[in-house]
Amino acid sequence: MSKRTEKTIVDIAEELQLSVSTVSRALNDHPNISARTKERVKKTARKLGYRPNALAAGLRNNKSKTIGLIVPRISMFFPATISTIIQNKLQEFGYNLIICQSNDSYEQEVALVNTLYSARVDGLVVSTTLYTTDFSHFDVFRDNNIPLVFFDRVPKDYNVKVIKGDDYRGGYIGTTHLIEKGCKDIVHISGPLTCCLYSDRVAGYKSALQEFKLPFKKSRVFYQELTKENAWQTCEKIFSQKPYPDGIFASNDTTAITISEYCRSIHLRVPEDVKIVGYSNDPRTEIVSPAVSSVDQYPGMMGERVVAVLMEMINGRQTAVPRYSQEIIPIQLIERQSSAGKVKAGKKKLSLS
């Protein structure tokens, strides 16, 4: 057991004939320890190879200097980007980040919340499962007044701090853009409605159609997990019979890109025959040809806001009283090749105000 080499502050104290309290205070730069003592203590700390034990300090202080993060998966562009930012930002504040993935499983999410509570994280950041509609597993955090922030995929009707993208507007803008480019029959491929993200975007899609007096047809909206496989299957369904849509608005970029591939496979031209808009502005949209238009969600801004809000809560500037508050991060449409120009020859441009 070489563990016997672990030095503690009592070793330092003994070596210097000081009390442990003095050593502790010296290491923490407590004001009423003399400069000379601080020097001596720090020096022998280095000499002995002393490493503070964060567990012990955490136990005593009832804080772990650790934040928990739960996301569906870190292999997807948007959560990955946000996680990166959160992690880097927290590092600046001296916090560690425990990143966990629910893999979009409700049960896993519940389990993770509990282990992160046991780990006594000082705060929890979460983007929920596609299927989380009951949020009571977060009560432990909320009721114990431990900072809790949701982002992107956030609860509806749960009294808590929420930071989300402007999904309604995203749905609206994406659809409007296609209409302005001349599309008259726009399919929307959405995620499951249990997730607020998608219901908001669908609402935006609807209101855009309505505003431009285009009919909303139930058969033109698809609800599915937004995987490549599902996208391909849905394409097969869509293009199994005419009339073909002249625009498709997909609620993520994996889907948008797959649609584009499918169109090529059946010799439909993008954007001439079908225009496509995706969501998230995944960098893949740029390298694919034609490049795919997409709704950017400013992940950087969102990540920074998450950390800022969290830190305010931790430092008590923000009232930690569980109070619903929603912060909306703007979105922006990035126009690319996949939705360029006019609908196929013969149709003329809608004149829009």
Added chain:
Amino acid sequence: MSKRTEKTIVDIAEELQLSVSTVSRALNDHPNISARTKERVKKTARKLGYRPNALAAGLRNNKSKTIGLIVPRISMFFPATISTIIQNKLQEFGYNLIICQSNDSYEQEVALVNTLYSARVDGLVVSTTLYTTDFSHFDVFRDNNIPLVFFDRVPKDYNVKVIKGDDYRGGYIGTTHLIEKGCKDIVHISGPLTCCLYSDRVAGYKSALQEFKLPFKKSRVFYQELTKENAWQTCEKIFSQKPYPDGIFASNDTTAITISEYCRSIHLRVPEDVKIVGYSNDPRTEIVSPAVSSVDQYPGMMGERVVAVLMEMINGRQTAVPRYSQEIIPIQLIERQSSAGKVKAGKKKLSLS
């Protein structure tokens, strides 16, 4: 302070008129606690909303049930995929994972090692910075016999457990493939040689050239951080004067994809005029056109091996004595459009044994 609601095992003990030790053992299913008592304890634990305090347990047991992971960045495909797998796998074993990014900064890496040590992680997994050549900051772990595993970007000459891809072979296979497809003047774009990954691949590249009696020219190898921007610049250099190379082997896919874009921009045809092979088999290689050939590194296998080895070390089956041991994960070339067919008309196929 609603923190006063935190229940501990002594609350359970009081409620049941038992000793804390009995409660502790009951909760941990210790064999010599009667079934009846266990039942009662667990029931009131639930009733009181008791949550174990992992910090306290960790302090007492000298283990945190937490693993540290340091990667350059989690936004890159390969480390992201591995992190995902490691995280999911560890979850099965009841371990949390603290994911940290060094952002390819040596100083940050050093700092992270120290905070993870302070957090008393039960093990550390790391893929180093591009520029880490001094590994002494890992001594704390090695010397205290705390499981330490390196993967992908691993140390040379540091006595420790290492799991890496077969980069020499990857370099060899990638180059050989281009040669077999008829290339005679192959550029190699490599990362900095401080990183074992790249030096191994360069070695593979060299030996392939040698084997096929092609000259190795220093001017045909470039060493740089493998970013998009650098790739573009290097392309400008390469194609600023003739003769153009007829094959390019890039040490990552971002670079390979950018090269392909550059070629299109100057109206060079891929693969007819230039053939391209990348590294890592990033999914982007598939959606780009022409699809880019790449060397797959089996991230799944690597991730699983990392966790398996780590668990063996933690459970003491593997000797934890710091002993260098290297495990090589195979690679596989995935041929795609970017390196298909023959070199431009007029050249005839090399007949290879």
Added chain:
DNA sequence: TGGATTATTGCAAACGTTTGCATTAAATTA
């Protein structure tokens, strides 16, 4: 029925910090 074995439970120390309060030493003032 009594002694021995076995099954349960309890006591108390330990893990490494931090911190309120008490104490001592040093500096200041009258």
Added chain:
DNA sequence: TAATTTAATGCAAACGTTTGCAATAATCCA
């Protein structure tokens, strides 16, 4: 110089567990 203030240090409890050992209760066998 004595009394008072200020600066620096020490004592001991506390954070919530776990665990070796001791103690008690229950069971068994002859």
